[in-house]
Amino acid sequence: MNSLQDLKSFEPVCKAISLMFPEMVEVVLHDLKTNRVAHIENGFSKRVVGDDSLIETENYASELRPDGTIGPYRKSSPDGSRIKSISAIIRDDAGVPIALLCLNLKTGDLEAVTGLLGKLTQLEDESAGKSILRNDWRELANAVIEDALKEMKVSSNQTRKAERLEIIGRLLRADVLSARGSGEYVAEALGVSRASFYAMLREVRNSEKDSSK
Amino acid sequence: MNSLQDLKSFEPVCKAISLMFPEMVEVVLHDLKTNRVAHIENGFSKRVVGDDSLIETENYASELRPDGTIGPYRKSSPDGSRIKSISAIIRDDAGVPIALLCLNLKTGDLEAVTGLLGKLTQLEDESAGKSILRNDWRELANAVIEDALKEMKVSSNQTRKAERLEIIGRLLRADVLSARGSGEYVAEALGVSRASFYAMLREVRNSEKDSSK
DNA sequence: GGACATAAAGTCCAATTTCGGATATAATAT
DNA sequence: ATATTATATCCGAAATTGGACTTTATGTCC
Known part of the structure; x- marks a missing residue:
């Protein structure tokens, strides 16, 4: 049987939640068979039905609890907005996971x-409140950028x-910037092409080298 | 006597409020004699002490109530953030207005x-809630931009x-864009120079002309 | 551990876009 | 009538882009 067909029945659920x-x-419904987005409701990321599910469904199994849910965990989109995310696994009659419903x-x-x-x-x-969430370099990047912008007014x-x-x-x-994947992420966060980002990065590095000796 | 000297005594007030x-x-303290910013606390606009007070103190008299306050009225900064503003007039012993304290x-x-x-x-x-504040073209501009961005995701x-x-x-x-001053405002809101803005405006107008006939 | 596949880092470049500042013109206030 | 402020254009210089490309790091499978 066609898994996409099955998943159709969950679309009203998605819609209800987003309503x-x-x-x-x-609300994003991932088809685990094809590893693609089967349905999306009120999407504020740039994804669209048919897109590759990417990391979202990657190793869900490891974090899956007995009650069939995952999370909540934190994500952050490249524009800096923060997202709290919870997922539910959907199984067929035989108990085989067929879909992941992400909120x-x-x-x-x-x-x-x-x-x-x-x-x-x-x-x-107390300005000590700097310790939270520093494990994720994305959060750190967002924080650094935000701080800098605020300081520069x-x-x-612009x-x-x-x-x-x-x-x-x-x-x-x-x-x-030593974190893997940070280059691309930061470039997008700054609203700048990868090329420009690396060009500017080089500038910064050169000027640091000069001033140090 | 020097009016700036007098205003010094209000700086703790400003600081207290911002704390x-x-x-x-x-908190912005305007010197009405020089028509400049005498003190600023927790400034999130780009103004700085010594700046021209500009419109802020322009015709305060007309809106001044007997209790010495003005507002609240709404402003919006070029980056789209909305601001609620209330001002108080400060008079010297003779009852002459010497300063305006803006919150x-x-x-x-x-x-x-x-x-x-x-x-x-x-x-x-109900999507009727579109009627508020449409008197100020700045608000309208912000709303249009916001809508467009949301739609284009x-x-x-970026x-x-x-x-x-x-x-x-x-x-x-x-x-x-027929509103006076809108050009400059929109250019800044888009994070673009006036030159680029007008260049793109021309493009848009030309393409509209073409498609219409 | 070595060979491979893969993904990210970083470079390069021609074409495009944007900038900033000067300037001319039009509209608006006084 | 005049001064002022906004609109609009022009231009050379500087920045940015997208895409192709090379290099380097990461992880994986035997």
Whole structure:
């Protein structure tokens, strides 16, 4: 039997969920047979039905709990928005996994306000809160970029070369760029081509070398 | 006596307010004698002490209430973030206005969550809520840009020429660009120089002309 | 551990886009 | 009537792009 046919029956479920949480949750149904996106509801990533599922379904088995769910775990999209993600496995009559239903909650706005409220009520100016989530270099990259932008008082869409060099410098010093895959990620986060990114990276490295000796 | 000297005494007030609402409120003290920014606390606009006060103090008198306050009124910064603004007039012993204390509250995050919560609880899908604030072309411009970005599923810092042309086309059709000052504003909102903006505007106009006949 | 496949890092370049600043013109205020 | 401010264009210089390419690192299978 055709697995895509089977998965059709889950589309109303996807739609129902996204209707209940409009514009907050993205619902992605992955076909584990073809390893492609079978259905997507309220997509705010750039994926579209038929796309390769990529990492999302890669090693789900290792994190799968007995109740058939995975997560919640954190993701972050290249534009810096943060996402809380939970997945459910779907099995056929024989118990064979045929699909993965992923719920992605956009938490950025909520977290921003959580932060605001926290700052409003806190008395101490403890700046120690830097320790969270530093395991994921993507988060670190986002944080570094955000900090830099705030300090330079520019918003991400009006950066010119000077600001970009500064940001790349910081990322370099923060040792983000030694992570595998960071180049491409940062380039996209800065809204810049890979070519430009590497060109600027070289500039930064050269100028650091010069100034050091 | 030197008015700037006098205003020094208000700086602790500014600081106190910004401490109470960290990163939420920008406090700007305008010297009405020199019409310049005398002090700024937690500034998230790009202004700096000594800058011309510009429109902010322009015709405050007309909106001044008997209690010495102005506003609240809405502003929006070129990067699209929304600001709620209230000002207080400061007079010397003789009752002559010498300064304007402006409080600018960044409402963007709060409004985003307000919107989220609203959508969560509402049953009807009334899309009529489009009527608010359409008096200010800046708001309209921001809304048009935001809509376009959402539809095209790109974030503002990774637009290329194609997306920019599309956005400018929409702004043109929405008749935003006939407003005085809109050119410069939109250029900055798009993170693009005036020159490029006008070049692209011409492109859009030409292509519209072509397709119409 | 070595050979292979694969993916990312980094380079190169011609074509395109954008910039910044100067300038001319039109619209608007006073 | 005049000063001011915005619109619009022009141009050479600088930055950016996309795509092809080479090099280097990573993981994998025997």
